[in-house]
Structures are given as structure tokens and as C-alpha cells.
Amino acid sequence: MDGLKRRLSQSVRIKLSFTLSLAILAVAIVAGVFSFLSAFDEAHELQDDALRQVAQLMDRQRLSPASPTTDARLKDGDEESRVIVQRLGEASSSPAGVDAGGTLPLPATLADGLHTLEVGGETFRVLVKTTTAGERIAVAQESGFRNEIARDGALRTVMPLLILVPVLLLIVADLVRKMFRPIAALSKEIDQRAEQELHPVEDRHLPVEVRPFAVAINRLLARVGQSMESQRRFVADAAHELRSPLTALSLQAERLAEAEMSGLARERLTVLRQGIERGRRLLDQLLTLAKAQSAADSPKSPVSVQGIYRRVLEDLMPLAEAKHIDIGVEGMQDAEVWVSELDMIAVVKNLVDNAIRYTAEGGRVDLSVGVSDGKAELRIQDNGPGIPLSERERVFDPFYRTLGSEQIGSGLGLSIVQTIANRIGAEIRLDFSDLEKLTGLHVTVLFPTTATVHAVQKESD
Structure with a gap:
């Protein structure tokens, strides 16, 4: 219960749905009770009108009630539609009961009009009428069957309401949820x-x-x-x-x-x-x-990854040669991506510069291009010390440098790469080059769209 109160106080949507549901249920209960009672009383009125019509028919047609009989067909008849017509004050000469076709022992002093009487342990609705011939007749019907018919009719009147109220509650809950959907979409978009x-x-x-x-x-x-x-x-x-x-x-x-x-x-x-x-x-x-x-402005044409590799290697080759590092591009596959040329140069240059600086003399740095699920993969791999798993989240922070590093640097290289990747929608993955020894760094940058993928012709030496 405390949880529900807390949710009601914190959520406008739940509070609105709960309040509307309670209001609908309250109105539905009041309307259902009113409809049931009205239909029940109206059914009784119709049944009383049926008794009046039978008495009026007897008077107009100058019909006289038949003598009591014990016909077996009366026992098998429909008791719900049975109407008893007899002379008032007539003594029954037959010991048969009402269900067997006998008459009701009604007092002769009953006044004209409708009466509810209990006879022989059963309740009857009796209409007493004096005909134009001066004969007093009684038209009666068992109240139990009358009440059952009236109750069934009243329930049939209320049944659509009972069926539609749950449907209405579901519709209200769905409408409230849809009304708040733009707000949820806005929060998700901002988040x-x-x-x-x-x-x-x-x-x-x-x-x-x-x-x-x-x-x-x-x-x-x-x-x-x-x-x-x-x-x-x-x-x-x-x-x-x-x-x-x-x-x-x-x-x-x-x-x-x-x-x-x-x-x-x-x-x-x-x-x-x-x-x-x-x-x-x-x-x-x-x-x-x-x-x-x-x-940055949107790129107007795709950029060749191999072309970016060549430009970056021209700038950083002296640094690699000073440390006698074997650096080059593996494979002949190329990919053209819709990224700004300046952004691509900044990403590749910072990754290659880091690989050269953190790789020992006589080491190796390999650059390659791949394609996976329609995305261009820019891969740079070295055999340096690598980045421990515990520091892979922090290496993208500005000015952070790996613990124990003796290299001269600013700690901004990977931060620049991460910033550009976030802006253009690229993804950066870090892994070890040697998974057994847990050494070396293997950086993979996945670009969201690939314009074309083709093989590069191998240049002659």
C-alpha cells in the first residue's frame, strides 16, 4: 500500500489514470444500481399491467372463471407464465393445490385493486376487480416467478454496462499512456x-x-x-x-x-x-x-581511408624511423567513408602517434582497413605494452596518461579521438594485440556508414 501511495505521489500519469478509474467505477456503480432498480420496478409494473389486461378481458368478453380442475396438463405447463383467474370468495370443492389447478383461498372481503398476499407459504400478486355484471373476480400470479423475471430483465439491462466499464478503464489507461508518450520520448531523446x-x-x-x-x-x-x-x-x-x-x-x-x-x-x-x-x-x-x-560541416564527398593512412605516415615516418619501428599498411582493401577529411586525419594521426610513442625501439605498428556489417573498420595495431583493462575507461579523459609511462606527451590524444568519434557517431574498441600475453594495443574505429569498398592496386616498388 505504501508503494502505491509513493507511486501516486510521484507519477502524474499513474495518479491521473487512478483518479479517472475511480471516478468511472463510482459513476458506473451508481448508474448500475439505478438502472437495475428502475428496470426491476418497470418489470413489475408491466406484470401488473398484464394482470389488469387479463381482468379487463374477462370483463369485456363477459367471461366467467372456469371451475377448478386437476388436469395433468396444468401440472406440466409453464408455471412462470401461469395466471390464476377465479371468482372471489368461491369455496374450492377440490382438495387440489394451486400447482395442481386448484384455486387460491382468498378472503371475500378483499377490496378492489392490487394486493400482495401470502397463501399456503407462497407469495402471490392478486388483482381484485368487480365486473360490470357485478361479479367479483381475482387475477393472481406467483410473486417468486414475477421477481425472477424482473430480476433477469434488470440484469440484462445492466449487463452492457458491466461489460463496457472494464473496456472503458483499459481505454482510459491507454489514452493516458499515449498522452504522456511525447514527454517520455522527449526525456529519452535528451537522455x-x-x-x-x-x-x-x-x-x-x-x-x-x-x-x-x-x-x-x-x-x-x-x-x-x-x-x-x-x-x-x-x-x-x-x-x-x-x-x-x-x-x-x-x-x-x-x-x-x-x-x-x-x-x-x-x-x-x-x-x-x-x-x-x-x-x-x-x-x-x-x-x-x-x-x-x-x-563541423557535413562532408560533401567520401574520404578514402588508405589515402588518410598515406598522408599521416608521411608526417610521422621520421618519428617511426628514429625508433627503428616497422610501420606500414596491411592488405589492399580500402573503404570510403562520409567523414570530414580533417576529422579523419586527426583520428588516425593521434592513434598512430600514440602507437609509435608507446612502442619500444625495433617494434611494429600495422595499419589496416576492414568492413563488417556495412561499417568501415579502421584498425591500428602495435606490439607495445598495451593498456590494462582497469585503465581503458580513463585513457579517454583529457590529460590522463597511463600509470608508469615514461613517454613525453600531453594526454590529449585519445581524448581528441573520442571527442571526434562521439560527434560523428563512430565507435572505438580497445583490445590487446597479443591476447595470450596481454600485451600490445589493438584499436578499432567503426564508422557508421560506408560509401564504397574496393581493393587498392598494389604500387610497384
């Missing part, structure tokens, strides 16, 4: 949105009572969007402003490296240049993240 989807909700299909809430939500989304845009603009502007002094510092450090200096000074200069390079890379990653968080 399933990604953090970057701040476009206004559609309120034209919502009820007038709920539309102000949708308007308020749209205003809140607009304020949140403005706040996020301001933050992204601040990060981008700050990164742009910091790039110039860092570039100047880098040039000054290069010029300083050409000067004569002691070994200790050159060692400290090397640390300084590494710090400057780390700062420049951080600024580049911050700019890339700000761009990834901004809404």
Missing part, C-alpha cells in the same frame, strides 16, 4: 544525446502544458552551448597566443645550441629544448581538441 549535442529540442508535437518546459530546456541548452563555446574559444585563443612566444623560445634555443658552451650547459639546454617542444605539442593538441569539440 541519449551526446555531450556536444546542444541543438534545441523539438516542441511542436508537445502538449501546450509541457511546451514551457521544453522552451526552458532549449534556453538552458543555448546558455550551456554559449558557455562551452566561450571555453573553446578561450582555449583556442590562448593556444594561439602562446604559440608565438614558444616559437620564439624554440628559435632562440636553436641559436643558442650553435654557440660554444660547456657540457653541463649543453645538457641543460637539451632539457630546455625538450620542455619547449613539449609545450608546443601541448598547444597543438589543445587546438586540435578545441576544433574537435566544435560542430
Whole structure:
């Protein structure tokens, strides 16, 4: 009972359905009782009219009640439709009872009109009438059969109401549920949105009572969007402003490296240049993240995954050669996906850069393209240390780096990839390259739509 009260107080839909159901049941009970009693009384009135019509027929036709008889056919007759007609005050010379065709022992002093009398343990409805010939007659019918007929008629009158009330309750519950369906759809649509989807909700299909809430939500989304845009603009502007002094510092450090200096000074200069390079890379990653968080224009043409691979490898090949890493593209299959070229370059470049940086010298990095269930699969695999299962959720957080990592980085690479994937509807899967040793990282990015899939002609050496 407490659970029902709690649900009633918390749910408008349940409260409305419950209240309407109670109102319908109350009205149906009152209407049913009234209809039953009215039909019951009306049936009795019709039966009384039947007695009057029999008495009137006897008077007009100047008929005289027949003498009592013990005909066996009367015993087998329909007792429900049996009407007894006899002279009032006539003494029955037959010992037979009423069911056997005998007369009722009625007192001669009964006044004209309708009476309800108990005779021989049974109740009868009796009409006494004085005919134009001066003869007094009694027309009687057993009350038990009259009540049964009246009750059956009254029940038949109420039966449609009893059948339709449950149907009406179901219809009301269904209508209330459908009336609240737009609200449920609105909550589901907002709940399933990604953090970057701040476009206004559609309120034209919502009820007038709920539309102000949708308007308020749209205003809140607009304020949140403005706040996020301001933050992204601040990060981008700050990164742009910091790039110039860092570039100047880098040039000054290069010029300083050409000067004569002691070994200790050159060692400290090397640390300084590494710090400057780390700062420049951080600024580049911050700019890339700000761009990834901004809404990009819809692509006008599909992009070749193999073409993106070639462009990224041209930029990162010096880094791979410095660590003597065997890097290349496996297979000749290609896929064209409807994604912005800049987004694809950012995704592939950050994944390949991470693979090169976290793979030991003399390691291996493989890039490949696959197709599964109509989706293009971008796969990048290395034989580095991999990412433990306990850290796979956190590696997508900005500035988070795997524990124990000695590589220089900003911790924004996978965050950028995740941001772009969420915006374009792609899916990222992480796994071990070597499932037995639990080492290496195998990254798979599934893109939602594939324009064309074809094999790439192998270039001659």
C-alpha cells in the first residue's frame, strides 16, 4: 500500500489514470444500481399491467372463471407464465393445490385493486376487480416467478454496462499512456544525446502544458552551448597566443645550441629544448581538441581511408624511423567513408602517434582497413605494452596518461579521438594485440556508414 501511495505521489500519469478509474467505477456503480432498480420496478409494473389486461378481458368478453380442475396438463405447463383467474370468495370443492389447478383461498372481503398476499407459504400478486355484471373476480400470479423475471430483465439491462466499464478503464489507461508518450520520448531523446549535442529540442508535437518546459530546456541548452563555446574559444585563443612566444623560445634555443658552451650547459639546454617542444605539442593538441569539440560541416564527398593512412605516415615516418619501428599498411582493401577529411586525419594521426610513442625501439605498428556489417573498420595495431583493462575507461579523459609511462606527451590524444568519434557517431574498441600475453594495443574505429569498398592496386616498388 505504501508503494502505491509513493507511486501516486510521484507519477502524474499513474495518479491521473487512478483518479479517472475511480471516478468511472463510482459513476458506473451508481448508474448500475439505478438502472437495475428502475428496470426491476418497470418489470413489475408491466406484470401488473398484464394482470389488469387479463381482468379487463374477462370483463369485456363477459367471461366467467372456469371451475377448478386437476388436469395433468396444468401440472406440466409453464408455471412462470401461469395466471390464476377465479371468482372471489368461491369455496374450492377440490382438495387440489394451486400447482395442481386448484384455486387460491382468498378472503371475500378483499377490496378492489392490487394486493400482495401470502397463501399456503407462497407469495402471490392478486388483482381484485368487480365486473360490470357485478361479479367479483381475482387475477393472481406467483410473486417468486414475477421477481425472477424482473430480476433477469434488470440484469440484462445492466449487463452492457458491466461489460463496457472494464473496456472503458483499459481505454482510459491507454489514452493516458499515449498522452504522456511525447514527454517520455522527449526525456529519452535528451537522455541519449551526446555531450556536444546542444541543438534545441523539438516542441511542436508537445502538449501546450509541457511546451514551457521544453522552451526552458532549449534556453538552458543555448546558455550551456554559449558557455562551452566561450571555453573553446578561450582555449583556442590562448593556444594561439602562446604559440608565438614558444616559437620564439624554440628559435632562440636553436641559436643558442650553435654557440660554444660547456657540457653541463649543453645538457641543460637539451632539457630546455625538450620542455619547449613539449609545450608546443601541448598547444597543438589543445587546438586540435578545441576544433574537435566544435560542430563541423557535413562532408560533401567520401574520404578514402588508405589515402588518410598515406598522408599521416608521411608526417610521422621520421618519428617511426628514429625508433627503428616497422610501420606500414596491411592488405589492399580500402573503404570510403562520409567523414570530414580533417576529422579523419586527426583520428588516425593521434592513434598512430600514440602507437609509435608507446612502442619500444625495433617494434611494429600495422595499419589496416576492414568492413563488417556495412561499417568501415579502421584498425591500428602495435606490439607495445598495451593498456590494462582497469585503465581503458580513463585513457579517454583529457590529460590522463597511463600509470608508469615514461613517454613525453600531453594526454590529449585519445581524448581528441573520442571527442571526434562521439560527434560523428563512430565507435572505438580497445583490445590487446597479443591476447595470450596481454600485451600490445589493438584499436578499432567503426564508422557508421560506408560509401564504397574496393581493393587498392598494389604500387610497384
